[in-house]
Amino acid sequence: MTAEDRLDEALSSDIVAFAASSEVRALVDTGDEIGDALSTWSLDAATRTRLFADALAMTSAPSINERLRAFGLDRRVQAIAGGAVVTCAAAAVSVAIAKGRRHAPTSPAALGV
Amino acid sequence: MAHRTPAELEAERLEILAAQRDRAAFAPLYERYVDQIHAYVYTLTHDMEQANDVTAATFAKAIEELPRFEWRGVPYSAWLYRVAGNLVSREHRRPGWIELEPRMLPDAGADPSLHAEANDRADSVRAAVAALPHDQRQAILLRFRGDLRNREIAEVMGRSEGAVKLLTFRALTALRQRLGAPLPAERLSRSGS
Numbered sequence: 001m002t003a004e005d006r007l008d009e010a011l012s013s014d015i016v017a018f019a020a021s022s023e024v025r026a027l028v029d030t031g032d033e034i035g036d037a038l039s040t041w042s043l044d045a046a047t048r049t050r051l052f053a054d055a056l057a058m059t060s061a062p063s064i065n066e067r068l069r070a071f072g073l074d075r076r077v078q079a080i081a082g083g084a085v086v087t088c089a090a091a092a093v094s095v096a097i098a099k100g101r102r103h104a105p106t107s108p109a110a111l112g113v
Numbered sequence: 114m115a116h117r118t119p120a121e122l123e124a125e126r127l128e129i130l131a132a133q134r135d136r137a138a139f140a141p142l143y144e145r146y147v148d149q150i151h152a153y154v155y156t157l158t159h160d161m162e163q164a165n166d167v168t169a170a171t172f173a174k175a176i177e178e179l180p181r182f183e184w185r186g187v188p189y190s191a192w193l194y195r196v197a198g199n200l201v202s203r204e205h206r207r208p209g210w211i212e213l214e215p216r217m218l219p220d221a222g223a224d225p226s227l228h229a230e231a232n233d234r235a236d237s238v239r240a241a242v243a244a245l246p247h248d249q250r251q252a253i254l255l256r257f258r259g260d261l262r263n264r265e266i267a268e269v270m271g272r273s274e275g276a277v278k279l280l281t282f283r284a285l286t287a288l289r290q291r292l293g294a295p296l297p298a299e300r301l302s303r304s305g306s
Protein backbone atom coordinates (compact mmCIF):
# COMPACT_ATOMS: atom_id res chain seq x y z
CA MET A 1 0.00 0.00 0.00
CA THR A 2 1.37 3.42 -0.96
CA ALA A 3 1.68 6.42 1.33
CA GLU A 4 -1.17 8.18 -0.50
CA ASP A 5 -3.41 5.12 -0.08
CA ARG A 6 -2.70 5.06 3.67
CA LEU A 7 -3.49 8.75 3.93
CA ASP A 8 -6.66 8.35 1.89
CA GLU A 9 -7.92 5.59 4.19
CA ALA A 10 -7.11 7.65 7.27
CA LEU A 11 -8.93 10.68 5.82
CA SER A 12 -11.98 8.53 5.18
CA SER A 13 -12.20 6.83 8.57
CA ASP A 14 -11.65 8.14 12.08
CA ILE A 15 -10.83 4.62 13.28
CA VAL A 16 -8.11 4.19 10.66
CA ALA A 17 -6.80 7.68 11.44
CA PHE A 18 -6.63 6.86 15.15
CA ALA A 19 -4.53 3.79 14.46
CA ALA A 20 -2.36 5.43 11.81
CA SER A 21 1.28 6.43 12.14
CA SER A 22 2.12 9.83 13.58
CA GLU A 23 3.05 11.13 10.12
CA VAL A 24 -0.30 10.17 8.66
CA ARG A 25 -2.19 11.51 11.69
CA ALA A 26 -0.37 14.82 11.29
CA LEU A 27 -1.59 15.08 7.69
CA VAL A 28 -5.14 14.17 8.75
CA ASP A 29 -5.01 16.95 11.38
CA THR A 30 -3.86 19.38 8.71
CA GLY A 31 -6.71 18.22 6.48
CA ASP A 32 -9.21 18.83 9.29
CA GLU A 33 -7.80 22.29 9.84
CA ILE A 34 -8.06 23.11 6.14
CA GLY A 35 -11.68 21.94 6.08
CA ASP A 36 -12.46 24.22 9.04
CA ALA A 37 -10.66 27.21 7.52
CA LEU A 38 -12.35 26.82 4.14
CA SER A 39 -15.80 26.32 5.65
CA THR A 40 -15.73 29.79 7.22
CA TRP A 41 -15.92 31.32 3.74
CA SER A 42 -19.37 32.77 3.29
CA LEU A 43 -20.88 35.52 1.21
CA ASP A 44 -23.02 38.19 2.78
CA ALA A 45 -26.73 38.17 1.99
CA ALA A 46 -26.53 41.12 -0.41
CA THR A 47 -23.80 39.48 -2.51
CA ARG A 48 -25.68 36.18 -2.59
CA THR A 49 -28.79 37.95 -3.80
CA ARG A 50 -26.88 39.97 -6.37
CA LEU A 51 -25.10 36.93 -7.80
CA PHE A 52 -28.41 35.07 -8.06
CA ALA A 53 -29.93 38.05 -9.85
CA ASP A 54 -26.92 38.10 -12.20
CA ALA A 55 -27.37 34.39 -12.88
CA LEU A 56 -31.06 34.87 -13.66
CA ALA A 57 -30.27 37.84 -15.90
CA MET A 58 -27.82 35.67 -17.86
CA THR A 59 -30.53 33.08 -18.41
CA SER A 60 -33.22 35.58 -19.28
CA ALA A 61 -32.39 35.95 -22.97
CA PRO A 62 -35.94 35.06 -24.00
CA SER A 63 -36.97 32.56 -26.63
CA ILE A 64 -39.22 33.76 -29.46
CA ASN A 65 -42.26 32.22 -27.73
CA GLU A 66 -41.42 33.97 -24.46
CA ARG A 67 -41.04 37.29 -26.28
CA LEU A 68 -44.40 36.84 -27.95
CA ARG A 69 -46.01 35.90 -24.65
CA ALA A 70 -44.45 38.90 -22.93
CA PHE A 71 -46.11 41.23 -25.41
CA GLY A 72 -49.40 39.31 -25.43
CA LEU A 73 -48.77 38.55 -29.07
CA ASP A 74 -48.92 34.81 -28.87
CA ARG A 75 -52.73 34.67 -29.06
CA ARG A 76 -52.79 37.12 -31.95
CA VAL A 77 -50.16 35.09 -33.77
CA GLN A 78 -52.14 31.93 -33.10
CA ALA A 79 -55.30 33.64 -34.40
CA ILE A 80 -53.51 34.82 -37.53
CA ALA A 81 -52.03 31.38 -38.10
CA GLY A 82 -55.41 29.76 -37.47
CA GLY A 83 -57.07 32.20 -39.89
CA ALA A 84 -54.46 31.43 -42.52
CA VAL A 85 -55.10 27.70 -42.17
CA VAL A 86 -58.86 28.21 -42.50
CA THR A 87 -58.39 30.43 -45.57
CA CYS A 88 -56.11 27.89 -47.26
CA ALA A 89 -58.54 25.09 -46.48
CA ALA A 90 -61.46 27.08 -47.88
CA ALA A 91 -59.47 27.88 -51.02
CA ALA A 92 -58.57 24.23 -51.48
CA VAL A 93 -62.21 23.18 -51.09
CA SER A 94 -63.32 25.84 -53.60
CA VAL A 95 -60.75 24.66 -56.16
CA ALA A 96 -61.79 21.06 -55.63
CA ILE A 97 -65.47 21.94 -56.11
CA ALA A 98 -64.69 23.97 -59.23
CA LYS A 99 -62.68 21.10 -60.70
CA GLY A 100 -65.44 18.70 -59.80
CA ARG A 101 -68.01 20.80 -61.64
CA ARG A 102 -65.85 21.01 -64.76
CA HIS A 103 -65.30 17.27 -64.99
CA ALA A 104 -68.62 15.92 -63.65
CA PRO A 105 -71.06 14.48 -66.24
CA THR A 106 -74.17 16.61 -66.71
CA SER A 107 -77.11 15.15 -64.84
CA PRO A 108 -80.16 13.93 -66.81
CA ALA A 109 -82.38 16.30 -64.83
CA ALA A 110 -80.36 19.28 -66.09
CA LEU A 111 -80.93 18.19 -69.63
CA GLY A 112 -84.67 18.01 -69.00
CA VAL A 113 -84.73 14.28 -69.62
CA MET B 114 -15.12 15.84 6.69
CA ALA B 115 -18.46 14.20 5.97
CA HIS B 116 -19.41 12.64 2.69
CA ARG B 117 -23.07 12.66 1.76
CA THR B 118 -25.19 9.81 3.13
CA PRO B 119 -27.54 7.92 0.78
CA ALA B 120 -30.49 9.64 2.48
CA GLU B 121 -28.97 13.08 1.86
CA LEU B 122 -28.31 12.22 -1.76
CA GLU B 123 -31.90 11.03 -2.19
CA ALA B 124 -33.16 14.27 -0.65
CA GLU B 125 -31.03 16.21 -3.11
CA ARG B 126 -32.34 14.14 -6.03
CA LEU B 127 -35.88 15.08 -5.00
CA GLU B 128 -34.92 18.75 -4.71
CA ILE B 129 -33.57 18.69 -8.25
CA LEU B 130 -36.73 17.01 -9.52
CA ALA B 131 -38.77 19.74 -7.82
CA ALA B 132 -36.58 22.41 -9.39
CA GLN B 133 -37.02 20.81 -12.82
CA ARG B 134 -40.79 21.16 -12.40
CA ASP B 135 -40.64 24.64 -10.92
CA ARG B 136 -37.62 26.88 -11.37
CA ALA B 137 -38.43 28.70 -8.11
CA ALA B 138 -37.54 25.50 -6.26
CA PHE B 139 -33.92 25.96 -7.40
CA ALA B 140 -33.28 28.52 -4.63
CA PRO B 141 -32.38 25.98 -1.88
CA LEU B 142 -29.79 24.39 -4.15
CA TYR B 143 -28.31 27.81 -4.87
CA GLU B 144 -28.22 28.67 -1.17
CA ARG B 145 -26.52 25.38 -0.33
CA TYR B 146 -23.75 25.67 -2.89
CA VAL B 147 -23.10 29.32 -3.67
CA ASP B 148 -20.52 29.77 -0.89
CA GLN B 149 -18.67 26.60 -1.90
CA ILE B 150 -18.55 27.51 -5.55
CA HIS B 151 -17.53 31.09 -4.84
CA ALA B 152 -14.75 29.97 -2.48
CA TYR B 153 -13.60 27.43 -5.06
CA VAL B 154 -13.47 29.95 -7.88
CA TYR B 155 -11.85 32.62 -5.75
CA THR B 156 -9.18 30.24 -4.51
CA LEU B 157 -8.48 29.20 -8.09
CA THR B 158 -8.42 32.72 -9.50
CA HIS B 159 -7.34 34.99 -6.61
CA ASP B 160 -9.66 37.60 -8.10
CA MET B 161 -12.91 38.64 -6.43
CA GLU B 162 -14.49 40.09 -9.56
CA GLN B 163 -13.74 36.93 -11.53
CA ALA B 164 -15.07 34.86 -8.64
CA ASN B 165 -18.35 36.79 -8.70
CA ASP B 166 -18.68 36.58 -12.48
CA VAL B 167 -17.83 32.90 -12.73
CA THR B 168 -20.09 32.02 -9.80
CA ALA B 169 -23.04 33.82 -11.41
CA ALA B 170 -22.26 32.19 -14.78
CA THR B 171 -22.05 28.75 -13.15
CA PHE B 172 -25.52 29.10 -11.65
CA ALA B 173 -26.88 30.59 -14.86
CA LYS B 174 -25.72 27.47 -16.67
CA ALA B 175 -27.16 25.34 -13.88
CA ILE B 176 -30.57 26.96 -14.32
CA GLU B 177 -30.42 26.67 -18.11
CA GLU B 178 -29.35 23.03 -18.02
CA LEU B 179 -31.79 22.06 -15.29
CA PRO B 180 -34.43 20.58 -17.62
CA ARG B 181 -31.80 18.31 -19.18
CA PHE B 182 -29.96 17.45 -15.95
CA GLU B 183 -29.81 13.71 -15.26
CA TRP B 184 -29.22 12.48 -11.73
CA ARG B 185 -26.21 10.17 -11.51
CA GLY B 186 -26.09 9.42 -7.80
CA VAL B 187 -23.38 11.97 -6.99
CA PRO B 188 -23.81 15.31 -5.23
CA TYR B 189 -25.13 18.09 -7.44
CA SER B 190 -22.10 20.10 -6.38
CA ALA B 191 -19.86 17.77 -8.42
CA TRP B 192 -21.57 19.04 -11.57
CA LEU B 193 -21.38 22.67 -10.39
CA TYR B 194 -17.68 22.35 -9.60
CA ARG B 195 -17.01 20.96 -13.05
CA VAL B 196 -18.89 23.82 -14.72
CA ALA B 197 -17.09 26.39 -12.56
CA GLY B 198 -13.71 24.79 -13.25
CA ASN B 199 -14.37 24.83 -16.99
CA LEU B 200 -15.40 28.47 -16.88
CA VAL B 201 -12.25 29.36 -14.92
CA SER B 202 -10.11 27.54 -17.47
CA ARG B 203 -11.84 29.37 -20.29
CA GLU B 204 -11.37 32.74 -18.56
CA HIS B 205 -7.76 31.88 -17.83
CA ARG B 206 -7.01 31.39 -21.52
CA ARG B 207 -8.24 34.88 -22.31
CA PRO B 208 -5.58 37.55 -22.75
CA GLY B 209 -5.37 40.12 -20.02
CA TRP B 210 -5.88 37.68 -17.15
CA ILE B 211 -4.31 39.14 -14.02
CA GLU B 212 -3.71 36.97 -11.02
CA LEU B 213 -3.84 39.04 -7.87
CA GLU B 214 -2.39 38.26 -4.49
CA PRO B 215 -4.75 36.20 -2.35
CA ARG B 216 -7.05 38.32 -0.23
CA MET B 217 -9.63 36.72 1.94
CA LEU B 218 -13.15 37.70 2.79
CA PRO B 219 -13.67 39.17 6.22
CA ASP B 220 -15.52 36.84 8.56
CA ALA B 221 -18.84 38.69 8.83
CA GLY B 222 -20.00 39.24 12.38
CA ALA B 223 -16.75 38.21 14.00
CA ASP B 224 -15.25 40.30 16.78
CA PRO B 225 -11.62 40.88 15.75
CA SER B 226 -10.36 41.13 19.31
CA LEU B 227 -11.88 37.81 20.33
CA HIS B 228 -11.14 35.91 17.17
CA ALA B 229 -7.80 37.41 16.20
CA GLU B 230 -5.60 34.38 16.71
CA ALA B 231 -8.02 31.88 15.16
CA ASN B 232 -8.79 34.23 12.28
CA ASP B 233 -5.11 34.87 11.62
CA ARG B 234 -4.54 31.15 11.56
CA ALA B 235 -7.50 30.54 9.24
CA ASP B 236 -6.21 33.29 6.94
CA SER B 237 -2.79 31.63 6.90
CA VAL B 238 -4.36 28.28 6.08
CA ARG B 239 -6.43 29.72 3.23
CA ALA B 240 -3.45 31.64 1.88
CA ALA B 241 -1.34 28.47 1.99
CA VAL B 242 -4.04 26.60 0.07
CA ALA B 243 -4.24 29.44 -2.44
CA ALA B 244 -0.48 29.22 -2.99
CA LEU B 245 -0.55 25.51 -3.92
CA PRO B 246 -0.07 24.46 -7.55
CA HIS B 247 -3.37 24.64 -9.46
CA ASP B 248 -4.21 20.93 -9.55
CA GLN B 249 -3.28 20.34 -5.88
CA ARG B 250 -5.38 23.37 -4.91
CA GLN B 251 -8.32 22.00 -6.85
CA ALA B 252 -8.04 18.55 -5.24
CA ILE B 253 -7.84 20.05 -1.74
CA LEU B 254 -10.81 22.37 -2.29
CA LEU B 255 -12.99 19.63 -3.73
CA ARG B 256 -12.15 17.24 -0.92
CA PHE B 257 -12.14 19.52 2.12
CA ARG B 258 -14.65 22.18 1.06
CA GLY B 259 -16.77 20.27 -1.41
CA ASP B 260 -16.80 17.05 0.64
CA LEU B 261 -16.58 15.07 -2.58
CA ARG B 262 -15.30 11.52 -2.86
CA ASN B 263 -12.19 10.64 -4.84
CA ARG B 264 -14.15 9.30 -7.82
CA GLU B 265 -16.26 12.49 -7.88
CA ILE B 266 -13.15 14.67 -7.66
CA ALA B 267 -11.54 12.59 -10.39
CA GLU B 268 -14.54 13.20 -12.62
CA VAL B 269 -14.56 16.95 -11.95
CA MET B 270 -10.83 17.23 -12.64
CA GLY B 271 -10.66 14.77 -15.51
CA ARG B 272 -8.01 12.73 -13.67
CA SER B 273 -7.80 9.19 -12.29
CA GLU B 274 -8.66 8.40 -8.66
CA GLY B 275 -5.02 7.45 -8.12
CA ALA B 276 -3.91 10.85 -9.38
CA VAL B 277 -6.37 12.56 -7.02
CA LYS B 278 -4.98 10.61 -4.03
CA LEU B 279 -1.45 11.58 -5.00
CA LEU B 280 -2.36 15.26 -5.43
CA THR B 281 -4.06 15.24 -2.03
CA PHE B 282 -1.07 13.58 -0.40
CA ARG B 283 1.41 16.02 -1.92
CA ALA B 284 -0.75 19.02 -1.08
CA LEU B 285 -1.26 18.00 2.55
CA THR B 286 2.44 17.25 2.93
CA ALA B 287 3.33 20.70 1.57
CA LEU B 288 0.71 22.40 3.74
CA ARG B 289 1.86 20.59 6.87
CA GLN B 290 5.44 21.68 6.19
CA ARG B 291 4.35 25.24 5.60
CA LEU B 292 1.81 25.58 8.40
CA GLY B 293 3.14 23.21 11.07
CA ALA B 294 0.73 21.69 13.55
CA PRO B 295 -2.77 23.17 13.90
CA LEU B 296 -3.52 25.46 16.83
CA PRO B 297 -4.28 23.43 19.95
CA ALA B 298 -8.01 23.05 20.58
CA GLU B 299 -7.90 24.93 23.91
CA ARG B 300 -6.44 28.02 22.22
CA LEU B 301 -9.07 27.89 19.52
CA SER B 302 -11.87 27.55 22.08
CA ARG B 303 -10.43 30.36 24.25
CA SER B 304 -10.43 32.66 21.24
CA GLY B 305 -14.09 31.87 20.67
CA SER B 306 -13.86 29.63 17.58
